Amino acid sequence: MLIRVAVITPEDFAPRITAHAEHFDHMKFSTYIYRNPIECDALVEQIQGCDVLLFAGPLPYFFANKRFTEKRLPSVYIPSDEYTLTLNLGHILLNRSEGLQALSVDTPKRSYLEQAVAEWELDRSKWCVTDYSQIIDGEGTAFDPEQIIHFHRENYRSGRCNFILTSVDYVYEQLKMLEVPCMNMIVPEKSIRETVARAAHFGQLMISENAQIAVGLAAIDQLHEDGEGTKPDAGIMLQQMLLELGKETDASIQQLGLDQFILYGTRGSIEQMTHHFTRMPVMGNMEHLFGVTISMGFGFGMTAKEAEAHARIGLFQARKQSGSSAFLVTHEKEVIGPLSTDNKAFHLKSEDRELLQVAELTGLSIATVSKLSGFIKLRRENRFTATDLSEYLQLSRRSAERILKKMMAHRFVQSVGEEQPYKQGRPRAVYRINF
Known part of the structure; x- marks a missing residue:
């Protein structure tokens, strides 16, 4: 039973992942190289004949999410978490004479750094920290590589920091070209090994399902x-x-x-x-x-x-x-x-107690409630009009408005504003789902 794994990774990192093939003789790796993680959306479109996708980090996973969701392929990524930061802070402390006095750091989530700092009992009062938490939490700071490069460059030029620790390969490359002292985060071998094992598990499930x-x-x-x-x-x-x-x-x-x-x-x-x-x-x-x-x-x-x-x-x-x-x-x-x-996609049945309660209180079928839940998961933001909903459900606008009315009666939907896409005509109500 051969598990075909597509590895989406920067070129120099690929060997560290594919080296694990010798530990999993039933896995076949194919590599797809990106330079900037934003490219991964288009890169996944090129992938054919694989059972599972393995991303080199949370960023390529985030930007390719829509594509691999459409393909309905199981996907995993190597985390850049508290464990990774703890390892990197220890490496800097042991290998740089300046130590950890004045760092500029970017991380997927600020709380990862806070936990690593607490583990080491460090003083980070002079550090400059930015994150891009939207890729982890679905909200918060959006990822903008040029903004992160600017953040680090200005911190170094102004003297607020003397060394940069970045979690983005593209940012590292650009800072090196600018001759700014920096370090790309070291990815722990343990994290790679565990992610490859998870890919193998998902691949086996996929083959069984097929x-x-x-x-x-x-x-x-x-x-x-x-x-x-x-x-x-x-x-x-x-x-x-x-x-x-x-x-x-x-x-x-x-x-x-x-x-x-x-x-x-x-x-x-x-x-x-x-x-x-x-x-x-x-x-x-x-x-x-x-x-x-x-x-x-x-x-x-x-x-x-x-x-x-x-x-x-x-x-x-x-x-x-x-x-x-x-x-x-x-x-x-x-x-x-x-x-x-x-x-x-929607479910004809559900064991989700919250969705079952919504269906019971509103008198809507569990299939309709499931469709509404799927509708919001597909959208970048929880804001929509009756027209948006009618197009998704493939119902008349009047039918969509009846559904919204039932949901609003029990406060599962609320009106949060209006939009007027055309100069003439009545404005459209904008809604938000609360479950």
């Missing part, structure tokens, strides 16, 4: 009443397309009737067919040629019966859409779809 039973259902729906002879022709073409997909992904296809087909495979084959659940299998231009839509539902399960039941739920969701679409239902009853690069 062996789950999968069932797909494809159905033809007539767009117009005219043209009695169009459906058989559409059925023949759909069958041919599905058979080709089956050959490519090692899945079997059977015809259930004139307008419906069933597909049997594994989760891995469906993942390949849908490009990590980000697009509907190519159906050509059947809608244009035959005046039909193609609805597809995929289901995963521990048994064929469970997988087929989930596929029928997916097909039901797809048929509710206005055009051709596909939905997928996992064995945890998570519904993903319509399958596209910006697909959405």
